[in-house]
Amino acid sequence: MPLFAWDTLQKEPLNSKIWRKVIHGEKMTVAQFGFAKDATVPIHQHENEQMAYVVEGAIKFTVDGKEVIVRKGEILHVPANVPHGAVALEDAIDIEIFSPMRSDWLPGQK
Numbered sequence: 001m002p003l004f005a006w007d008t009l010q011k012e013p014l015n016s017k018i019w020r021k022v023i024h025g026e027k028m029t030v031a032q033f034g035f036a037k038d039a040t041v042p043i044h045q046h047e048n049e050q051m052a053y054v055v056e057g058a059i060k061f062t063v064d065g066k067e068v069i070v071r072k073g074e075i076l077h078v079p080a081n082v083p084h085g086a087v088a089l090e091d092a093i094d095i096e097i098f099s100p101m102r103s104d105w106l107p108g109q110k
Contacts, residue, residue: 004023006021006032009021009022009023009032011034015039016036017035017036017038017039017040017088018033018034018035018036018039018041019033019034020032020033020034022102022105024101024102024105024106025101026101027099027100027101028097028098028099028100028101029048029097029098029099029101029102029105030095030096030097030098031095031096031098031102031105032093032094032095032096033093033094033095033096034092034093035057035059035086035088035091035092035093035094036088036091037088037089037090037091038087038088039087039088040085040086040087040088041085041086041087042085043062043083043084043085044083044084044085045081045082045083045084046080046081046102046104047080047081047100048080048098048099048100048101048102049077049078049079049080049098049099050077050078050084050096050097050098051075051076051077051078051096051097052070052075052076052078052094052095052096053074053075053094053095053096053097054070054071054072054073054074054075054076054092054093054094055072055092055093055094055095056072056091056092056093057071057072057088057089057090057091057092057093058070058071058072058088058089058090058092059086059087059088059089059092059094060086060087060088060089061076061078061084061085061086062084062085062086063076063078063082063083063084064082064083064084065083069089070094
């Protein structure tokens with residue numbers, strides 16, 4: 001039974017304004033993201049259903065062409081295969097849960 005602690009996982013820089021830490025299970029992935037203010041995640045889509053829980057800050061998500069601001073303590077559901085992206089309105093941290101697991105994020109995948 002694995003036990004994880006965010007503080008012990010290494011940050012993976014995605015660009016100068018975004019980092020992530022990733023934990024994979026058999027059928028899901030949990031990721032912690034750090035966003036500097038104005039960090040942008042371009043519109044994209046994937047087969048994975050996604051829940052985004054904002055732990056600190058505020059993030060403006062665009063989901064299927066509609067904008068929603070998600071603040072500390074709120075959770076956004078993004079259905080599978082729906083186009084979505086995000087912009088950090090301030091420095092932010094969020095936890096994202098994906099099902100099925102993000103196999104494209106396994107070591108050695110891009």
